[in-house]
Amino acid sequence: xxxxxxxxxxxxxxxxxxxxxxxxxxxxxxxxxxxxxxxxxxxxxxxxxxxxxxxxxxxxxxxxxxxxxxxxxxxxxxxxxxxxxxxxxxxxxxxxxxxxxxxxxxxxxxxxxxxxxxxxxxxxxxxxxxxxxxxxxxxxxxxxxxxxxxxxxxxxxxxxxxxxxxxxxxxxxxxxxxxxxxxxxxxxxxxxxxxxxxxxxxxxxxxxxxxxxxxxxxxxxxxxxxxxxxxxxxxxxxxxxxxxxxxxxxxxxxxxxxxxxxxxxxxxxxxxxxxxxxxxxxxxxxxxxxxxxxxxxxxxxxxxxxxxxxxxxxxxxxxxxxxxxxxxxxxxxxxxxxxxxxxxxxxxxxxxxxxxxxxxxxxxxxxxxxxxxxxxxxxxxxxxxxxxxxxxxxxxxxxxxxxxxxxxxxxxxxxxxxx
Amino acid sequence: xxxxxxxxxxxxxxxxxxxxxxxxxxxxxxxxxxxxxxxxxxxxxxxxxxxxxxxxxxxxxxxxxxxxxxxxxxxxxxxxxxxxxxxxxxxxxxxxxxxxxxxxxxxxxxxxxxxxxxxxxxxxxxxxxxxxxxxxxxxxxxxxxxxxxxxxxxxxxxxxxxxxxxxxxxxxxxxxxxxxxxxxxx
Ligand code: HEM
Ligand code: FES
Numbered sequence: 001x002x003x004x005x006x007x008x009x010x011x012x013x014x015x016x017x018x019x020x021x022x023x024x025x026x027x028x029x030x031x032x033x034x035x036x037x038x039x040x041x042x043x044x045x046x047x048x049x050x051x052x053x054x055x056x057x058x059x060x061x062x063x064x065x066x067x068x069x070x071x072x073x074x075x076x077x078x079x080x081x082x083x084x085x086x087x088x089x090x091x092x093x094x095x096x097x098x099x100x101x102x103x104x105x106x107x108x109x110x111x112x113x114x115x116x117x118x119x120x121x122x123x124x125x126x127x128x129x130x131x132x133x134x135x136x137x138x139x140x141x142x143x144x145x146x147x148x149x150x151x152x153x154x155x156x157x158x159x160x161x162x163x164x165x166x167x168x169x170x171x172x173x174x175x176x177x178x179x180x181x182x183x184x185x186x187x188x189x190x191x192x193x194x195x196x197x198x199x200x201x202x203x204x205x206x207x208x209x210x211x212x213x214x215x216x217x218x219x220x221x222x223x224x225x226x227x228x229x230x231x232x233x234x235x236x237x238x239x240x241x242x243x244x245x246x247x248x249x250x251x252x253x254x255x256x257x258x259x260x261x262x263x264x265x266x267x268x269x270x271x272x273x274x275x276x277x278x279x280x281x282x283x284x285x286x287x288x289x290x291x292x293x294x295x296x297x298x299x300x301x302x303x304x305x306x307x308x309x310x311x312x313x314x315x316x317x318x319x320x321x322x323x324x325x326x327x328x329x330x331x332x333x334x335x336x337x338x339x340x341x342x343x344x345x346x347x348x349x350x351x352x353x354x355x356x357x358x359x360x361x362x363x364x365x366x367x368x369x370x371x372x373x374x375x376x377x378x379x380x381x382x383x384x385x386x387x388x389x390x391x392x393x394x395x396x397x398x399x400x401x402x403x404x405x406x407x408x409x410x411x412x413x414x415x416x417x418x419x
Numbered sequence: 420x421x422x423x424x425x426x427x428x429x430x431x432x433x434x435x436x437x438x439x440x441x442x443x444x445x446x447x448x449x450x451x452x453x454x455x456x457x458x459x460x461x462x463x464x465x466x467x468x469x470x471x472x473x474x475x476x477x478x479x480x481x482x483x484x485x486x487x488x489x490x491x492x493x494x495x496x497x498x499x500x501x502x503x504x505x506x507x508x509x510x511x512x513x514x515x516x517x518x519x520x521x522x523x524x525x526x527x528x529x530x531x532x533x534x535x536x537x538x539x540x541x542x543x544x545x546x547x548x549x550x551x552x553x554x555x556x557x558x559x560x561x562x563x564x565x566x567x568x569x570x571x572x573x574x575x576x577x578x579x580x581x582x583x584x585x586x587x588x589x590x591x592x593x594x595x596x597x598x599x600x601x602x603x604x605x
Contacts, residue, residue: 160546181497278548
């Protein structure tokens, strides 16, 4: 990569000493991307965009926020009523957090469907799960900051999860609280960490991308690109395709912010925190509900906590549970059925997590929890051995070319590779 | 010069006992590790309760105003404390319970200094919600004591766990009767 390719003398001067323009150029033009990516591959960029939106709106919110039990609720109300555009900035922060999780959940299920966690992308996948964990911690602490009823009781219940740890549990909870209950010291440290963690996430995202660029993107048919005829440059092809997704994403976010800003929130969080009274029905934010359902499905405290963390732990070892050499579900007829069952199971858990823990809901939660673990720990290892997969195409270009030749389809004709 | 070359030259000039070299390296790393841990500890321990938080005062409560069958909630160390003036029937049921029915066996006598007044930390031992049952008309659960709505724990008239995910009985805070009607909690 030589600096001569830049016309602008300032750019050339800088690039000679600090080759950041070369690096950007390298990503844009030289980084080969499989040419058959579908819209499911938009969600990585959308996750990055969400993180940027969260950081920008968050820093602005912090300028008017006060992390003190006597002032926090008022400060947020002041942001909503008096600070210029404060209501909009807060609603963007609130709703973009939900959108961030929607995007990341789709991103994760994309990876599950197309086998993107398989060799050689195991570390890339694991870094993704790390980001997911950090996001959950960040969102949890952010939700405490407005110091409403749900903030307080959410914080109480979640921090108490650690009291299930034998022997040291109670000391850990006291350490987290900085006192004998969730109180001012807790709010202070949560604000400090809520500010920090998004930047830690940004750091792990960099590692995620370095790992991605080692072997490039997976693709819908899950076989490696066999040469330049199977790839195109990121810019302008995928920058344009990503723009379409970004436009749709921003449109939906704007609809949520301006027309349904509280639809994904809980009305009880507009009641100031009261340490003496638990709301009748406490639920976490919607994006935690599947895990909350697993927690409540177990009638034992430690058991519930272990299973809940176990639900994420299985994702870390997934690359070694599913040993099938075929990546994409397109060529795995049985896996594909179980994939959809898992998706239904996850949605069902989310629904059950929001229902009271009684009667039929408990029974269903137990079945759904059992199925979740069965899927990862039993079904996937068995499928890797017993499933007969469909024959894989010889190259990424092959299925497209053979289709356009046989059917002479006008659509396929446009996809001829520019060799 | 590449790293391996350096090693070779030094090794040829001064043949050393590899065991000794390893020992120095391990000892140095161990010292650095200890130093790092010593620096990290204050940074972690600062999160524990500060001196003023620990010094939170005791509270004194006049219990003579509580009518039989009624309860009050007071705040102690940021947490609710339940004080219930129990009825004869509630006391009788609490003391008649068979120990083998209890998940966390404790006799009622051991939990209430004076049987009339039951003093409890009003924090569910599952995940810390405040159980219902203090106000008249609130659900009290299947054992007529307290009911935690968060994940469905039932406590009896002695505050002992009977059903649901909570592992232990409602905690009895340290308290003393200063007179017949005033107790000090803490
Ligand atoms: C990963 C990125 C982030 C996520 C997922 C996230 C999530 C959240 C959530 C869910 C809330 C509660 C919103 C509500 O219900 O009111 C919140 C509040 C808040 N966040 Fe963030 N946040 C992120 C980044 C940041 C950053 C970088 C800052 C910068 C300091 C920040 C500052 C704040 C402040 C001051 C509040 C309290 C005001 C409010 O409640 O709206 N956030 N955050
Ligand atoms: S906190 Fe009371 S049952 Fe879970």
